[in-house]
Amino acid sequence: MQQLYISLTVNGDVHELNIEPRRTLMEILREDLELHGTHEGCGSGDCGACTVLLDNEPVPSCLVLAADADGRQVVTVEGLVQNGEPHAVQKAIVTHGGTQCGYCTPGIVISSVALLNENPHPNELEAREAIAGNLCRCTGYQKIVDAIVAVGRE
Numbered sequence: 108m109q110q111l112y113i114s115l116t117v118n119g120d121v122h123e124l125n126i127e128p129r130r131t132l133m134e135i136l137r138e139d140l141e142l143h144g145t146h147e148g149c150g151s152g153d154c155g156a157c158t159v160l161l162d163n164e165p166v167p168s169c170l171v172l173a174a175d176a177d178g179r180q181v182v183t184v185e186g187l188v189q190n191g192e193p194h195a196v197q198k199a200i201v202t203h204g205g206t207q208c209g210y211c212t213p214g215i216v217i218s219s220v221a222l223l224n225e226n227p228h229p230n231e232l233e234a235r236e237a238i239a240g241n242l243c244r245c246t247g248y249q250k251i252v253d254a255i256v257a258v259g260r261e
C-alpha cells in the first residue's frame with residue numbers, strides 16, 4: 108500500500124505520520140491522534156460535526172484529505188481548552204442550554220470560535236450564518252445563537 112509522509116501541527120503539537128493517501132483529516136484526527144472530540148456524523152460534508160480549524164478557517168474535516176493538511180495548522184475542540192479552562196464559547200453554550208445530546212457541539216463550537224476570531228461582536232444574523240453548516244437535531248439553534256452573541260458582549 109502506498110504511504111505518504113505528512114507533517115502537520117494539531118493543537119500546537121507537530122505530528123509526523125505515514126498515511127495512505129486516501130485517508131481524510133477526520134480519520135487521522137480520530138484514529139491516529141485519538142482526538143475524538145472531532146465527531147463523525149455524515150462523513151460527506153453535510154452535518155458539520157467534524158468541523159476543525161485549518162489555518163484558522165473552519166472546514167469539514169471529513170472532506171479534507173489528510174495530505175492536504177500537510178504543513179498546516181489544525182485546531183480541534185480539544186485545542187480550545189487553555190490551562191484546563193474551557194473556551195468562552197464552550198462555557199456560554201453550556202450556561203445558555205445550547206447543548207443536549209452534544210453530538211453537534213464540538214463542530215458548532217469550532218464554527219463559533221472561527222466567527223469570533225474574525226468578528227468579536229457578532230449579531231444574531233452573523234451568528235446564525237456562522238453555524239449554518241452545523242446541523243443540530245436537538246436545540247432549535249436559538250440557545251446556541253444566544254450563547255455566541257453573549258460571548259461577543261462579554
Ligand code: FES
Nearest residue numbers: 148149150155169
Ligand atoms: S462528518 Fe463531516 S460534515 Fe458530517
Ligand code: FES
Nearest residue numbers: 207208243244245
Ligand atoms: S445537541 Fe444534539 S444534535 Fe445538537
